[in-house]
Structures are given as C-alpha cells and as structure tokens.
Amino acid sequence: MNMAEVKFENVTKKFEDFTAVENLNLEIKDGEFFVILGPSGSGKTTTLRMIAGLEKPTEGKIFIGEDDVTELPPKERNVAMVFQNYALYPHLTVYDNMAFALKLRRKGFRRVYSREEIDERVRNAAKMLHIEDQLEKKPGQLSGGQRQRVALGRAIVRNPRVFLFDEPLSNLDAKLRMEMRVELKKLHQALGVTMVYVTHDQLEAMTLGNRIAVLNKGEVMQVDDPITLYNNPRNLFVAKFIGSPEMNMFDCTLNAGYLEFDGFKLKVPEDIYERIKEYEGKTLTFGIRPEDVLDSLFAKELDGERIEAKIEVIEPVGSETFAHLKVGEMEILARFPPMVRVSAGESMKIVFNMRKMHLFIDGEAIV
Amino acid sequence: MKPRGIWILLILALFLVPAVMGNVVEVHSTYAVVEWKTNGSNEYDIFLKNETQNYTLYDVVYVGSGGQYEAKFVKYYSDGWHYAHWEGRNVVVPQNATKIQYSVGGLKEKTKYYVRVEANGKVIAQDSFTTLESASSAKKDPTAVYLSILTITVIMLAAIFAISRKDVGENRKAYLYIIPALLGMSLLTFYPVIYGIYLSFTDYRMGAEFSANFVGLANYVKIFQDPDFYLVFNTTIIWTIANVTLHVLIGLSLALILTRKIRGRTAYRTLLLLPWAIPAYISVLVWRGLFDPNYGFINFALGTNINWLGEFPYAFLAVLITNVWLGFPFMMMMFLGGLQSIPDELYEAAEIDGFTRWQKFRHITLPMLKPVTTPAILLGFIWTFNMFNVIYLMTGGGPQAAGNFSAGQTDLLITFVYNKAFRDWMFGFAAAYSVVIFLIILSFSIIYTKIAEPDYVKNRGFHNHHKLLMGVFSFYTLMYALSFAGLISLPFGRWASLAFALLFAFAAFVSRTKYREAYYAMLAVLTADFIYAVFAWLSTDIRAYGFYRFNILSLLDIFILIYLVGLSEKYPDRIIKPREIDWGRIFKAENPYLALLLLACALLLGALFIQSFGVYMWALGILFFVYLLYPRDYMVEVGAAGISALSLFFAIYLQNPVYLVPMLLYVPAILVSDTTFIRYLEGMLSYGYLLLMLVFVIVPVWWMVWISLNPHNTLFTTSYTLIPPGATFKHYVYAINNTPFLLWLRNSIIVAFGTTFLGIVLAITAAYGYSRFNFKGKKGTMMLFLVVQMFPGVIVLIPYYLIMYNLGLINTFIGLIIAYSVTAIPLIVWMSKGFFDSIPKSIDEAAMVDGCTRFQAFLKVVLPLAAPGIAVAALFSFITAWNEFVLAYTFMSEENYTLPVGIMQFIGLTGSTSSQWGVFAAVSIMVSIPVVLVFLSLQKYLISGMTTGSVKG
Known part of the structure; x- marks a missing residue:
C-alpha cells in the first residue's frame, strides 16, 4: 500500500465574502488516522477538499509525501475520497462502480490496469467490506450502510496514498453508525494507509482518530491524540467541544489561594497554585467535567470542600445517573456511578476532584 | 348519412348551365375551368377579379417552354384532351395544342367572378361566373351524432360504475371527481377517434362528388399502392430524424454551455427562449419572408440568389432551419433542468478518480440525463412527425415532385392528409391515412419506450430485447425475400448491406462467443446502410418510385441502431467496447x-x-x-x-x-x-457557438421589426440597413384602424377564454381526485390522459369536422372551444395535479375534522391555496388556444377568424400574389409582445409541469 504524510504550510483559503481557513499549518503523519473535527462553518470540509484538490488554496502550500501538490489537479494526487452522500454512479452495478475508475485509467490509448487485475482488486475489496454478494446489484437496491461500503470499496480499489472521508457516517442511523465506526477502525488497521477524516461529531473523532485537529472558524484550536484533548484541552473551545456531556463551566475569582464562586469557595491545591499565582485577583473560568463532580458520601478520600447542592432533575441511564444540580444560581451537571442513589428535589453534598479541574483565562487554559 | 339523389341531380344540372355560357366550361363551389383557343402565342396570361377588386394576374400558361404551375390544373386539346405534362422541373403545353383548359382554384363559394385570358396584350377570352354553394352545406344529420354521444356517455358511466364497485367506500368518491374530465375526454377524443376509424373503412367524400359507402380495407390498399404515400412517408421520416437529431444536439450543447458560470447567462438563456415564446404561426410566416428569393434577408446576407421555397432541396433546408429555430429552446430547457439535477458530488468523485472531461460526460452526464432524454426524444418525434404549421405555411407542401406524384417535395404525411381531406374533400381516404399515421407513431412509441426502459439483468438468457431484434430481422428477411420475388425492387447497393446485416444477426444469436464481433459488425453495417440511404435521397438521380418504397427500411435502421446502442448500455460486462481491446x-x-x-x-x-x-x-x-x-x-x-x-x-x-x-x-x-x-480552445469555441445561436435567434425578430417599420407594405427592398430608411409606424395605425384586427382580437379572446373556462371546470375536480385519492382506476385513467396527448391532431381533425358539421357547429365559437378543450383538459389536469400534490393532505384532513365535507374542504381550503398554480395552468391553456392555427383555419370563416388565421391572411398561402408584409409584421409584433412577456415570466412552471408529467409517463 502507498503511504504518505500530508502537510499544510501556511494555507489560507478565501472565498468571495469570507475566509474559510486562515494560516493553517498541519502535519499529518504517514499511516495515521487523522480526524479534523469542528462545528459547521469551521473550515474542516474546505481543508479536506484542499487535500483532494477540489479547492485550491489562496495562499500557502500543500504537500502529500514529498510532492508539492498545491497546483496539481485531483486526479494526479493519487487520493481517494468517500463522500457524505456516497456519490455512487446510480446506473452501474456495485462491481462497475468499484471498477470504473480503474477501467478508465489510460496512458495514451493503453489501459493502466488489465481486466484480471481490476477483477482481483474489486473482489478483494468486496471481501474486506463484506459485500461480495452485492456485486451485481445497483446502488438503488442497497441499504444505506451497504452503499457506504461500496463507496469505501471504490476508494480502496484505487490504492491511494491518502484516504479522505467527508462526514461519511452522518447519513446513517445511530446503530449503524456505531457498527461502521468499528469497521472503519478495523479497515485502517488492516490497510495502514493515511486516512484524513472530517466530522462534527466529537464521539466519532474520539473513537476513530489517532490524532484530532479541532478547528473553529478556520483556525486550529488544538492538535493532539484523543485522551490528551480530553484531559488537557488548551482552550475553552476545545474543552467545551470535546466530551459529552459538556464540561461544567463557571466564572470565579482567584483570591488568596481560593477560587471564589458565588456562594462558596474552593481551595486550590498547593502545586497548582504555584503555577497560577500571577493571576491573583483576575476572573477565571473554572471547568470541571461531570464525572469529576462526586457524591461526598463516595469520595471520602478527597479533601475538597463539601458543597450543598439541590437535585433538580435526574436522568438514570442504567450504567450511570446524570444529575442536574443547582448550587445557588449555578447549574451543575454531575455524572454519578450507579450506586449513588439520588432523587429529584433532595439535597446532597458534592465535592469536586480538584486535581482534575481546568482553569481558563481569556479562553486559554492555564490548568 | 345516406346520399340523397335529388341533390346530385340538381348539382349536375348546375354543371350544365355554365357550360353553355362561354369560355368558362365548368363551375364548382371553389374552382372553375376556363377554356380558350390557342392563337400561336407562347404565353397566355389569366386574370381574375371579383365584384370588389380589379383584375389581378392569376397565372401564366406557357406553350412550348415550361412553367412552374400545377400540372393538374392545365389540360390541352390535341387529338383529345390531355393533362399538361412534366419535362424535368417544368410543366409543358406542346405547340400543337389547339385548345387549353385551365382550372382556376381557391375561390369562395357563392361569389361572382370575372375571368380574362390575354395573349400578347390582347384579350382572347373573357367570361363571368358565379361559384356554387358548397353542396356539402345541404347534408346535415345531427340525430346520428346525438345518439352516438348518448351511447358513449352511457358506456363510460357504466364502465366507471363497474370499476368503482370494486373499490373501497371513501375511494368511490374519487370517481365522482374524475367523471367530468374523463367524460369530456371520451366524448372529445375517443368518440372522434372511433368515428375516424369507422370513416377509414368508407369512401366518404364531401362536396360535389358526395358518397358514403362501406368499402372495407379498400382505402388502405389504395394507400399502399399510392406512389404519393411512399414519397411523403420518406420525406416525413427524414424530416423527423433530421429535426429531432438537430433539436437534441443543439439543445443539449446549449444547455451544457449555459450550466457554466459565464457572465450574463440568465440573459442568454432568456433570449434563447424567444423562439418558443413567440407564437409559432407568426414565426413561420416571418421565416417565409426571410427566405423570400427576391427580397428576403437570407439571400441578401449570403449574397446568393437561391429560390429557397420553390426548389428542392433548398425548400427542405428552409423548413428544416425554421423548425429547428422553433424547437430547440424546449429541448434546451429540458436538458437544463436535467443537468441541474445531477449532484455535483458525482463529478467530484469522478474528478478524484481521474476521469477526463469526455469520460465524465459519457459516463455521468449522459446516463444521468436519460430520464430527460427519453421523453424529450419521444415527444420530439411525435411533434415533429405531425408538424403541420411549418410545412403548410412555408411551402404548402413544397415544389411539385417530378414524376407521377401529386404530393409536393416537402409534404409531410400530415399536410398531405390535410389536403386530401380539406382540399379534395376525400374524407374516407384521408381518415384511413390518419389511422396509418397514428399506427406508425404508436409503434415507434412502444418500441422506443421498450428500448429506453431501464432493465435489470436477471440472467444471461433471452430477453425481450432479443425477441424484438429477432422480430425486426424477420421483417428484414421478408423484405429481402419479396425483392427476390420481384415484388419490390432493391437498388443493388443495399442488397449487400442487407445480406451482411442478416448474416451477423444470425451469428449473434447462434453463437454467444461471437456476440461482440457480430454486434459491432451489425452496428457498422447498419450505419453505413443508413448513410447510403441518406446520400441516395439527396442525389437527384435515384429519386425513383421504387427507391422510396424501400427507404422505409431506413427507418428500421434507426430503430436497430438505437436498440443496439441501448443494448450496450445495459450489458456493459458482456460487450467489450473497442477501446477495451488492447x-x-x-x-x-x-x-x-x-x-x-x-x-x-x-x-x-x-x-x-x-x-x-x-x-x-x-x-x-x-x-x-x-x-x-x-x-x-x-x-x-x-x-x-x-x-x-x-x-x-x-x-x-x-x-x-x-x-x-x-x-x-x-x-x-x-x-x-x-x-x-x-x-482554452474549447472555451472559445463554446462561446463562439453560443453567440452564433444568439444571432440565429435574434435575426428573425429583428427582421420582423424591420419589416413592420418599412414604409413599403411589401417585401421590396434593395438592401438591409439596421433601421429601414424612412421608418414609420403607419402599418401599426393602419392595422388597428383599417383591418379586422380588432375583430379577430375579440374572437380570439372569446375562444381562448371559453377554452380555459371549460377546461378548468372539467379538469380541476379531476386533478384533485387524482391528487388525493388512490383508487383502482387511477393509474389506468391517468395513462389515458397522457396517451391522449400523443394522439396527433390529424386523427381527430377529420372525424371532428364531420361531427361538428353535422351538429351545425362549424364556424361557431362553441365548436372551436370544444375542439380546443381536447388539449386543454389533459394539460390542466397534469399541471393542477402537481400543484395539488404540493399541498399536504393533512390540510384537507384538518378541514374535514373541523367539520367540512370532502368537497367543501376542496372548495374552501385546498382550491384557494392552489389558486396560483391553477392560474398558471389556466394561463398556459389560454395561450395555447390563443396561438392555435390549424383548427381555427379549418373550422372558421371570415367573420369569425381568430388572430392566427386573420394574421395569416395578410400574407396568404404559398404562391399567392398579394401580400401585405408591413401590416402583417406590425400586427404580429402587437400580438407577440404580451404573449412573449407572459410566457417568459412563467417558463419555470411550464417546464416543471411538462417534465414531471412526461417523466412519470
């Protein structure tokens, strides 16, 4: 299989009335599953299309492997793309859809791939994707998941250097999406090709990517592996975007080693305080993930302050319970393990795991 | 409808009277025969006048050298009476003729005329006569017609009742909604069709030679023995294929160019729609002026002196160009719609996969356009096959064909049939012709839809297509055998091609492995055969009688070619294209x-x-x-x-x-x-092509304005400048004040309004019924409406005329309105149904829950919501009635002329000598402007209305 790294060097893409991508720098490694994550309008699809060659950067350069492909048309970049709407040729059978690109490749009058070679490639890909039985059918006769596989097959058969995915799972229902995620991961492990995957779903990003680039309004917010993104978000945006349910965020003031909230105080652990001494007196944003908001009864080892909270709504999911709490005017979402027994309308005492807290000033993380 | 002997005697008596009177030896209702003795001169001028006009030159008879007039109008006496005969392209009366008879035609009934024959400036014969009342005005038999109408109504209602019994309670109401339209259609279409078929088995003739006997298949036999049939059929086929090909090619290429984002493309697109928006009869007459051999713009621009409308093949070229001008915008719009529905992603995926532009076009654009191309070609074929206006108004059938023909060289089946019916009054014969035309179109439609239908490869065995191919080749074999038996004659060149095609077809079926080679060989042979046929047709030598008859096989060539090409699409695995060979x-x-x-x-x-x-x-x-x-x-x-x-x-x-x-x-x-x-090269060429087409579209419009401002009322001009010298608006003023223009306007308004009103009343409820209910007869009856649109007007025209005549409705507004409703009803049903569909059913249901009955919900809730859409449908039906020419021309007489017929009067038919071009152009412009404006502003709705209907069908 071909492999190649993809590099963006100071790439800017401007459309007539707005800038989609500003001064983008990315390095996608050989063979990695790289996810570009962001809300709609963040420029992630534009970025992907620039790798494909469907858009040309206004400024900057793009490299695939050793080659500067900025000026190259798509067909010469040796990339394959899987579209959100599959883009299958409706009048051709599955076999023909997958074989087509290969059949039409020519050098002068010669065909690049012989009939046997095409047949072998198509059948291999079909086997890999479990669609050998569908080869004679037309796309109209297939289900959404099957069509998605055909689109995948079409890309695999080409043996490209880079696989590009444009939100391929958004048209599938939830259950199918979960199955396909696993399949995609297995596919990547089997093929080992560089894959660039665009999505707005942070769960997909987390489960699939080796590394994730979080984009917002054309700028890269952070590029890291999923766990790092989750545990060490470098700015407010990433912190809010990653993790479902969202991180709890509150404003507070740093005052003499304490974070002062509306109605209570939290002591900052010593080592952390060393790092943030300079922000004494400033307004910070305090972030804490729901699973780090604990029932004091089950967190006896923690030595944080116990805070009185009123339970407004509980959502028992079975494996855990989401509790919507209110402390004064602040609304906190907590994620309790199943043994915690709470009901709406009651009061309880909660404690924060201060080692897992996040602090932001002006959107940037300081803890 | 039995003959009445006494009337025949009376008419015969009237024949005898004028025979005594002088130079006019025969008088009929629309023509008279003048006779004179020759005096050695080479040229005899015939002058005609009626009570109100002066003598005008009617025609010139040449003796010795030839002239361009209808041979059958001239007889000479030289040891008995003979018809003037053809020598090359001219009609000749020999020197030794002692007497000459000339048939002066195109006269009005019951009118007094004066005729004069001059030679070398001296009058040698003179006479006056009064034309007869058309004998046909005597025979009217309304009772039979009323009975038939009653029968049909009863049958229809019984049938609907029977079907509705099988349906669920709520759905039964649906039948109530569709009955008015369905009944209207059956009375207006099926009844005339059945009557027409009955007519075709009689020898019904109107007028002086009235008769109405049952003759069985005699008419049909006569048709296939008639040399005219083969000539006209041949012309029609070539005409249709040439037109549809050009329409599709031009429409598609322009649509492709207009989908690109070039500046001003909406303006270009609107301009390119002009030919469609301008009423067709006006455009055709304008083109006739453009092609005028003496003063027309075409000859001026090209610097040539071609007799466009009087000489073959130029006449054919002229009507071809005119029809292409009229028809390509529709194709362009259909393709534009189709192109826009192709998702961009397919092209992007192809781009990434490495397709070239041609490959993208061939493998994405063309296949995705099939749902548009198929109905477009089918509709195009049907309309072009029956394109009456262009031929009739431009060449009248064209220059007379050399040899033993009475048809002209640009005569289509439909114009030929029309003349047989309304010039020669041979209704039975013409009805038989109509049935033949209809069968031809029907068979083509069936074959074509079968070919173009998407099919799934179930197994590698025998499919319908194979059976079809076998059937067609059996026919080929039959023709081959017949030629062997000497029953038909084959030009030698085609023996060989037939033999080859046969051989390869046989090989294809016998041996699967040789399928591919056989397939390509057949393709090549059939293409070559067809090209040969076209070239032979164009060359003047081979245009002999036998050749025409055989050229029907060229039609088969086309079918088979389409089939073979279509076949390869469906089985891409089985047939390796030549490219794939290494x-x-x-x-x-x-x-x-x-x-x-x-x-x-x-x-x-x-x-x-x-x-x-x-x-x-x-x-x-x-x-x-x-x-x-x-x-x-x-x-x-x-x-x-x-x-x-x-x-x-x-x-x-x-x-x-x-x-x-x-x-x-x-x-x-x-x-x-x-x-x-x-x-870059391709971009420049595309742009140049676009500009060329824009010029093509605008020239006639410009010319029309030019003529309307030209102070001369004729075409006379020495050269063309942008604005005519001495431009004046006087023709406009004259048109309004001194011509029946306002009368015609009034008549058109009455007819168009009446049609729309009747159409809406009958069609609206049906549209609602089809939209809301799902009942047993739904699909069947909907197909009926679609199929009816395919009936060529010619099928209904002849029986229609008789029915209307017997009811006394000829030359009445009611008659014309009813005739127009035939096309208005399906159109309104289709378009309104679409609009009703866009209103969710839950609105009706909410109304019914709130206390309305279904009908009240329809009237009070749904109808107001759909009103804008229905208004559009009504508007289109209004415009269609407004622009209609043939029926108005056939049915109405002078005081009841609608605008199309009236406007045509200014120019007259081909060969008429008095024309008022200036007034014609002025009136045309006044009539066109509102129509064009309405049309252009509503184009979107018409397209969507027509395409959804045709795609589904």
Missing part, C-alpha cells in the same frame, strides 16, 4: 518510430490517392515536427493535431477549402484531451 501494443507511446511508421503508411496511401508525392514529403515533415511538440502520452492529440496540420497545409497549398474538413478531428480531440490549451 490496442496499446500498436500505439505504444514509448515507441515513436513504430507510430511514425504507421502514420507514414497511411500518408503514402493517401498520396496514391492525390498523386502528389512531393507535397507529401512536406506534410510528413510537418507531422513529425508536430508529434515532437507533444508529450508522449497524448496520442489522441497528436493524431488530431497531425492530421489537422496536414489538412491545413493542403488547403493552403491546393487552394481548396475542402481539405479543411479533416480539421473536424479537433472536435474529438477536444472531447478526449485535457491539456490547458485544449481547454
């Missing part, structure tokens, strides 16, 4: 010497042909040089560029532009290659 070994890009050697061999062969080796050495050098310029991968470009350079060289060296033809090879190069140079 030609690579020969054209290996890595071995230029081999390629060059091959090219040199080809050139040497050509050198033998031209016999000029020195030149070829130069050419070879150029070729090699060109080859060196291009990167080795682009063999196609090399080939095309090489041959183009060669041809350019030859053209300059030999001073003969014919050699530029091979440069056409750049066209496929453009399609296949993708270099930047080719892209």
